[in-house]
Amino acid sequence: MSRRYALLDVFTNKPLEGNQLAIVQDCNGLSDEEMQALAREFNLSETVFLLPPENPAHSAKLRIFTPFQELPFAGHPTVGAAVFLSLERFGNDAPEQDSVVVLEETLGTVRCGVVLKQGAAGFAEFDVPSLPRPSAPMGTTESIALCLGIEPTEIGFENHHPTTMTAGNHFAFVPVRDLSVLKMVSPDPSHWEAAFGNLDHNAVYIYCRETETATASFQARMFSNDEQIWEDAATGSAAAAFGGVVHAFDEPLDGTHHFTIEQGFQMGRPSVIDLELDIEGKQIRAQRIGGQAVLIARGELFC
Known part of the structure; x- marks a missing residue:
């Protein structure tokens, strides 16, 4: 079975800067071991695996892996996934568009506000689910x-x-x-x-x-x-x-x-x-x- 993936640079508005992120789509059926192996294959600081949300009112469920372990929460995967899901919904060439993306992460539900502008990098801001x-x-x-x-x-x-x-x-x-x-x-x-x-x-x-x-x-x-x-x-x-x-x-x-x-x-x-x-x-x-x-x-x- 083939699965789509995307690469993003996060916390930057310029390609080839910021922090690299891989996002794997269509992840139903992938085991924990297979997700970990794919994260090692990408060999980036984090790889996100997108799954259908448990709550149908939410946008997606996220599993986040480093090359060595799963994380309950991470910032640049959250920002990157929120921008990516908005691009998937509205398209790369959409005019200015505000949206809300709700992500299910292991630490908890994360609510993200996203702003897309034609010809510019997407912006996402999320409420930190656990205070320091x-x-x-x-x-x-x-x-x-x-x-x-x-x-x-x-x-x-x-x-x-x-x-x-x-x-x-x-x-x-x-x-x-x-x-x-x-x-x-x-x-x-x-x-x-x-x-x-x-x-x-x-x-x-x-x-x-x-x-x-x-x-x-x-x-x-x-x-x-x-x-x-x-x-x-x-x-x-x-x-x-x-x-x-x-x-x-x-x-x-x-x-x-x-x-x-x-x-x-x-x-x-x-x-x-x-x-x-x-x-x-x-x-x-x-x-x-x-x-x-x-x-x-x-x-x-x-x-």
Whole structure:
């Protein structure tokens, strides 16, 4: 049986930038093992498998796999799938069109607003289904610095210090002094466990306030030690958890706050992630992640 697939670049408005995503359609009948094998075949940070929704009022059910494991939730697959399903519904050449896409993910139901404009990249913004909260402990500043290949004195800025958060996936968050330090980071897997523990989803998000563009709030890099070290060009689930970091250290006042995060610049895959926080009574009441996505290829699988 053949199955259709598409490739998108997510969190960018330009082809061959942002974070790559494979979307496999017509996935009824695929086993978990077959989905995992196809994700390894694509060998991208994530592959999405589209299934009919359990609730007929929803748009689709999503299964999200890295080359090594299934994820309960991920940001760039959510943005990419929402834009793709809207393109499937309205067409590539549709005039300006707003729509709502409701996705069933393992973590929960995710509601996405999508905007399509003729001749432009699609934009999707979704309500984060799980608000950020503190996660598992991490190592000392010295062990973190040793793993990342930087000095302990280069970790931290203002009142920001290393911490962990989850909004579905666990991340260690490490602030560094400036962009020059961020560019120097080179993780050593032999020191990973001492620095960041030994968890199923074990990733570190390194960030600073200095940015490449005047409109951005932070620049970040994300590395994972899931069987091998790899760097991700744009990580929406990390940005969702990062909302808890911003809330903890920057203490935004009540109201809606917008932050733009740069990622992937050191990989030659510049990406831009929008993070929006609603603060009420000094607490996060809601979060949204947004970004653009570009369809770059369609094809057919014969397995």
